[in-house]
Amino acid sequence: MKRTRNTMSTLEIKDLHVSIETDQGTKDILKGVSLTINSGEIHAIMGPNGSGKSTLAATIAGHPRYEVTSGEILLDGEDVLEMEVDERAQAGLFLAMQYPVEVPGVTMTNFLRTAKTAIDGDAPKLRTWTKEVKEAMAKLRIDADFANRNVNEGFSGGEKKRVEILQLELFKPKFAVLDETDSGLDIDALRVVSEGVNRAHAENNMGTLLITHYTRILNYIKPDYVHVFVDGRVAEQGGPELADELEANGYDRFLATAAVAG
Amino acid sequence: MTETTEQVAGVEVGSRRISIPGFTEEGENLTAATNQAADHSHGFDAAAKPLTSGSGSRGNRHIGYDLAGFPEPTGREEEWRFTPLKKLAGVLSDTPTANAVTDSEPVDYQVTEGVDGVVLSTLRDGEAPRGTVLQPADRAAVVAYKNVEQALYLKVTEGTELDEPLRVDITGTQAGSRGNAHVVLEAEPNAKAVFVLEHRGSADFNGNVEIKVGQGADVTVISLQRWDDDAVHVGQHDAAVGQDASYKHVAVSLGGSVVRLNTNFRYTGEGAEAQMYGLYFADSGQHIEHRTFVDHNTPRNTSNVLYKGALQGETARTVWIGDVLIRAAAEGTDSYEKNQNLVLTDGARADSVPNLEIETGLIEGAGHASSTGRFDENHLFYLMARGIPEKVARQLVVRGFLNEVIQKIGVPSIEESLQEDLEAELEILGN
Numbered sequence: 001m002k003r004t005r006n007t008m009s010t011l012e013i014k015d016l017h018v019s020i021e022t023d024q025g026t027k028d029i030l031k032g033v034s035l036t037i038n039s040g041e042i043h044a045i046m047g048p049n050g051s052g053k054s055t056l057a058a059t060i061a062g063h064p065r066y067e068v069t070s071g072e073i074l075l076d077g078e079d080v081l082e083m084e085v086d087e088r089a090q091a092g093l094f095l096a097m098q099y100p101v102e103v104p105g106v107t108m109t110n111f112l113r114t115a116k117t118a119i120d121g122d123a124p125k126l127r128t129w130t131k132e133v134k135e136a137m138a139k140l141r142i143d144a145d146f147a148n149r150n151v152n153e154g155f156s157g158g159e160k161k162r163v164e165i166l167q168l169e170l171f172k173p174k175f176a177v178l179d180e181t182d183s184g185l186d187i188d189a190l191r192v193v194s195e196g197v198n199r200a201h202a203e204n205n206m207g208t209l210l211i212t213h214y215t216r217i218l219n220y221i222k223p224d225y226v227h228v229f230v231d232g233r234v235a236e237q238g239g240p241e242l243a244d245e246l247e248a249n250g251y252d253r254f255l256a257t258a259a260v261a262g
Numbered sequence: 263m264t265e266t267t268e269q270v271a272g273v274e275v276g277s278r279r280i281s282i283p284g285f286t287e288e289g290e291n292l293t294a295a296t297n298q299a300a301d302h303s304h305g306f307d308a309a310a311k312p313l314t315s316g317s318g319s320r321g322n323r324h325i326g327y328d329l330a331g332f333p334e335p336t337g338r339e340e341e342w343r344f345t346p347l348k349k350l351a352g353v354l355s356d357t358p359t360a361n362a363v364t365d366s367e368p369v370d371y372q373v374t375e376g377v378d379g380v381v382l383s384t385l386r387d388g389e390a391p392r393g394t395v396l397q398p399a400d401r402a403a404v405v406a407y408k409n410v411e412q413a414l415y416l417k418v419t420e421g422t423e424l425d426e427p428l429r430v431d432i433t434g435t436q437a438g439s440r441g442n443a444h445v446v447l448e449a450e451p452n453a454k455a456v457f458v459l460e461h462r463g464s465a466d467f468n469g470n471v472e473i474k475v476g477q478g479a480d481v482t483v484i485s486l487q488r489w490d491d492d493a494v495h496v497g498q499h500d501a502a503v504g505q506d507a508s509y510k511h512v513a514v515s516l517g518g519s520v521v522r523l524n525t526n527f528r529y530t531g532e533g534a535e536a537q538m539y540g541l542y543f544a545d546s547g548q549h550i551e552h553r554t555f556v557d558h559n560t561p562r563n564t565s566n567v568l569y570k571g572a573l574q575g576e577t578a579r580t581v582w583i584g585d586v587l588i589r590a591a592a593e594g595t596d597s598y599e600k601n602q603n604l605v606l607t608d609g610a611r612a613d614s615v616p617n618l619e620i621e622t623g624l625i626e627g628a629g630h631a632s633s634t635g636r637f638d639e640n641h642l643f644y645l646m647a648r649g650i651p652e653k654v655a656r657q658l659v660v661r662g663f664l665n666e667v668i669q670k671i672g673v674p675s676i677e678e679s680l681q682e683d684l685e686a687e688l689e690i691l692g693n
């Protein structure tokens with residue numbers, strides 16, 4: 001494996017509890033999540049719908065909707081929960097969203113340059129940057145004229161996911177959380193997107209939290225660890241073989257346990 | 263952003279510039295049912311959904327120079343129903359410019375002088391071209407018309423092409439004091455000029471502008487509303503666009519308590535291209551209203567209307583009413599209008615009403631689009647999750663949104679100064 005960054009980083013999630021306010025009152029969603037991810041590692045988080053996977057992802061990124069009631073998130077020992085949303089990205093965290101947001105009035109070109117400038121602390125050299133963006137788009141088979149369109153506006157589901165991975169490749173985060181990047185992709189798009197993740201992994205020694213509902217993407221992105229996520233917790237963890245078991249038997253075994261525990 | 267797509271007789275005429283299949287040479291008579299099903303009236307059948315308080319079609323609205331024809335509005339009239347009339351009491355009364363008491367006018371005018379090929383003078387009522395272009399279409403316009411003895415007249419003589427804008431700087435010096443104005447701008451055949459009307463300070467200002475665009479002339483009129491917070495401004499800007507001429511009107515409304523502008527044009531020949539652009543930014547306490555009317559009264563002309571606005575603050579309020587009338591005579595018309603609003607904070611309200619009336623099927627195209635989008639927590643989160651600080655994120659969105667209009671202005675010094683204005687508006691937002 002080629003590693004251009006030899007610094008080792010660690011993202012630690014310790015006994016994380018998260019709730020949200022709903023019309024029916026406070027709802028506890030994450031009920032004690034602990035995970036440690038090091039640079040270069042790929043952790044798959046698999047779990048049924050509604051188990052809290054997106055909540056975990058959004059909480060790491062700092063979405064204001066989610067309230068951390070206890071626990072910690074540390075990036076190389078720094079308290080991530082104390083950081084604003086933009087500071088987290090500047091510190092090297094990236095969230096590829098399950099439902100990327102359409103932003104009116106802002107072109108992709110303008111957006112990418114502004115974000116890159118914010119993350120790096122200074123503006124990229126225009127010439128090399130333009131070339132880099134072009135090449136990255138071509139590799140992800142994103143049409144060149146997307147650069148002139150508003151961020152995600154009118155993009156199909158698959159196009160939005162590619163554009164998330166485009167950012168992943170351009171911004172070079174230390175850690176990426178990919179929230180169901182595979183859902184809604186046809187087989188060709190899945191391959192293209194997976195290659196993008198694998199490149200970021202190889203070139204930047206990125207640590208990855210790969211959230212998925214299905215095992216399909218694991219044929220393209222090979223996890224080092226698999227965590228089964230049920231009812232706001234990690235119910236079981238293991239190596240890639242755990243994914244094979246899920247593929248064969250589904251989540252029933254874990255759901256039964258959760259029901260008994262609950 | 264949600265686009266509302268318009269339908270005429272079940273045919274989409276909204277966001278795309280398409281002509282309308284199924285039209286007869288006489289135009290299409292929509293049934294009442296179809297017409298009402300559309301979001302906004304297309305007004306073929308006056309009975310189905312009247313466009314105005316008068317008799318349906320925009321073409322039938324009362325115009326004239328008689329005060330009696332324009333009673334004090336109650337707020338129930340179509341053309342007044344969005345407007346905060348209480349604040350307009352001062353400008354709607356039949357009152358002369360207030361100068362008797364202080365012996366100094368509440369509004370000061372500075373006009374570019376001494377330019378070769380430009381004639382500066384004044385016109386009394388009845389002296390052409392005064393009154394040949396502007397046709398008062400509401401009470402505000404008629405009371406201003408009546409109460410100006412000498413209209414300011416700027417004429418660019420035949421074939422003169424100016425490099426620098428001609429400026430009329432209009433400065434209110436007494437908040438709440440009435441100022442009436444009438445400005446006549448003329449470009450003789452094949453002349454080329456940019457006129458800038460810049461409004462600052464404060465007054466109860468009621469200003470009419472009429473613009474005569476000669477054959478083959480190229481005219482841009484830029485009206486900048488940079489008033490103080492307590493100013494009130496109503497006005498009607500009418501243009502008559504000559505054969506093969508180019509005309510561009512730009513309204514930029516940033517300041518003032520209430521700004522209500524009617525900007526209109528019609529044609530006097532064929533082969534002309536005319537545009538109206540607008541840009542507005544309303545903060546809390548501001549009411550900014552633009553009404554545009556494109557009258558395709560002659561064949562083979564092109565029109566384009568684009569108005570964009572941003573709103574911030576709980577009581578920020580904007581209105582855009584865009585009337586386009588393609589008369590039976592206006593074969594070969596190509597027309598498009600669009601209004602987009604960006605609501606930045608809760609409570610702010612933007613109304614957007616395009617009205618398209620088409621009386622002939624023999625047109626190149628007619629379309630309209632209207633949308634109001636919100637900048638909300640999710641947009642902000644997305645941009646911030648990419649490392650962009652909150653303030654920059656907001657600026658990025660607003661500037662990106664309004665730039666489309668700024669770029670159309672075509673006068674670099676004004677484009678730059680507007681970027682600074684927006685910066686200042688957004689500064690308020692960032693804190």
Ligand SMILES: Nc1ncnc2c1ncn2[C@@H]1O[C@H](COP(=O)(O)OP(=O)(O)O)[C@@H](O)[C@H]1O
Pocket residue numbers: 020022029047048049050051052053054055056065
């Ligand atoms: N913004 C929200 N409003 C209401 N309920 C929410 C919200 N976000 C998550 N939830 C609830 O929290 C639980 C976990 O959701 P989520 O984290 O999206 O799960 P997953 O990504 O595993 O499908 C679900 O029961 C979901 O309905």
Ligand SMILES: [Mg+2]
Pocket residue numbers: 053054055098179180
């Ligand atoms: Mg999810």
